[in-house]
Amino acid sequence: MSKAPVRVAVTGAAGQIGYSLLFRIASGEMLGKDQPVILQLLDLPQAQKAVKGVMMELEDCAFPLLAGMVATDDPNVAFKDAQIALLVGARPRGPGMERKDLLTENAKIFTVQGAAIGQYADPNIKVLVVGNPCNTNAYIAMKTAEKFGRVNTKNFTGMLRLDHNRALSQLASKTGRSVSSLTKLVVWGNHSPTMYADYRFCLSNGDNVKALVNDDVWNSDVFLPTVGKRGAAIIEARGLSSAASAANAAIDHIRDWVLGSNGEWVTMGVPSDGSYGIPEGIIYGVPCITENGEYKVVKDLEIDAFSRERMTVTLNELLEEREGVKDLL
Numbered sequence: 495m496s497k498a499p500v501r502v503a504v505t506g507a508a509g510q511i512g513y514s515l516l517f518r519i520a521s522g523e524m525l526g527k528d529q530p531v532i533l534q535l536l537d538l539p540q541a542q543k544a545v546k547g548v549m550m551e552l553e554d555c556a557f558p559l560l561a562g563m564v565a566t567d568d569p570n571v572a573f574k575d576a577q578i579a580l581l582v583g584a585r586p587r588g589p590g591m592e593r594k595d596l597l598t599e600n601a602k603i604f605t606v607q608g609a610a611i612g613q614y615a616d617p618n619i620k621v622l623v624v625g626n627p628c629n630t631n632a633y634i635a636m637k638t639a640e641k642f643g644r645v646n647t648k649n650f651t652g653m654l655r656l657d658h659n660r661a662l663s664q665l666a667s668k669t670g671r672s673v674s675s676l677t678k679l680v681v682w683g684n685h686s687p688t689m690y691a692d693y694r695f696c697l698s699n700g701d702n703v704k705a706l707v708n709d710d711v712w713n714s715d716v717f718l719p720t721v722g723k724r725g726a727a728i729i730e731a732r733g734l735s736s737a738a739s740a741a742n743a744a745i746d747h748i749r750d751w752v753l754g755s756n757g758e759w760v761t762m763g764v765p766s767d768g769s770y771g772i773p774e775g776i777i778y779g780v781p782c783i784t785e786n787g788e789y790k791v792v793k794d795l796e797i798d799a800f801s802r803e804r805m806t807v808t809l810n811e812l813l814e815e816r817e818g819v820k821d822l823l
């Protein structure tokens with residue numbers, strides 16, 4: 495017997511990430527090749543015509559797993575009974591901006607959407623915030639949803655997976671090992687240049703990657719800035735912010751959360767439970783293992799002085815961002 499469809503809400507459906515994301519969700523790459531989906535697409539009133547165009551193209555793919563589509567400019571409709579939500583819709587940064595420069599502009603979107611999720615979504619909805627600055631936007635949505643006391647606020651997450659994937663590629667190229675051989679990588683903190691990509695625990699076919707690299711100067715002068723500033727480098731090269739790689743990371747994040755990471759570590763921005771000295775509730779990138787639709791934070795890793803310093807810098811930025819939005823909450 496075929497499975498009941500899962501309701502997936504996607505915001506910013508007419509945008510460039512939306513265009514890379516929706517077809518892959520509908521083809522089963524996110525929730526499995528046996529899992530029908532209903533897409534609930536939210537965008538602004540002026541983008542509804544473009545959303546209709548995307549829906550026409552989705553129809554033209556004749557995806558067997560696409561069990562229905564809804565297009566709307568009303569968040570209360572988009573999130574109704576949604577079991578998964580990808581909050582992509584927000585303004586992207588342009589050249590010379592930092593992601594936190596988007597905070598005042600984008601923050602209000604996430605109070606409105608957090609309230610709609612809090613009132614109308616499935617109580618166990620899994621939320622991934624992609625729109626920048628994604629950690630603090632996820633925090634805003636979570637705090638707003640929390641007021642309605644219906645949904646599991648542990649399930650509000652921010653996207654660090656693109657940074658994780660970027661770090662994997664840089665490490666593969668530095669060590670000459672395949673991406674698929676690399677395990678136990680983590681990117682701590684904020685999705686911003688302050689993020690701390692940490693390969694101290696990383697293994698490649700049983701070999702310690704830190705020992706393979708054996709180059710602390712490369713770590714601080716090449717690797718960390720390359721990963722941290724990759725988004726800006728893409729904006730500089732393309733004239734637009736990353737889209738296909740962002741959509742790919744969103745698929746990876748939700749797929750692993752729903753279908754499990756088979757014991758492997760994945761980086762997720764999750765509301766802190768106080769581990770690693772991160773204040774409770776701050777959405778902070780940590781290593782997680784996912785199983786049965788739940789994530790568990792990998793605990794008790796040793797944090798050396800260099801790592802503590804980096805983790806504090808990225809935490810302080812998140813605390814500043816939280817301070818900047820406190821009047822909205």
Ligand SMILES: NC(=O)c1ccc[n+]([C@@H]2O[C@H](COP(=O)([O-])OP(=O)(O)OC[C@H]3O[C@@H](n4cnc5c(N)ncnc54)[C@H](O)[C@@H]3O)[C@@H](O)[C@H]2O)c1
Pocket residue numbers: 505506507508509510511512536537538541582583584585586587603623624625626627628653654656657685735736737740
């Ligand atoms: N976390 C990450 O790793 C990551 C990676 C890439 C991009 N991003 C961010 O994702 C966001 C979207 O990027 P994009 O390239 O798709 O932008 P885009 O401008 O191409 O598309 C954004 C879409 O969102 C819509 N939108 C705006 N406000 C909305 C609202 N209130 N409700 C619903 N829809 C709304 C717009 O109409 C547009 O269709 C940006 O904030 C960007 O910075 C995050």
Ligand SMILES: O=C(O)C[C@H](O)C(=O)O
Pocket residue numbers: 586587593626656724725726728735736740
């Ligand atoms: O950098 C940006 O503004 C877009 C995105 O967050 C990225 O990392 O590519």
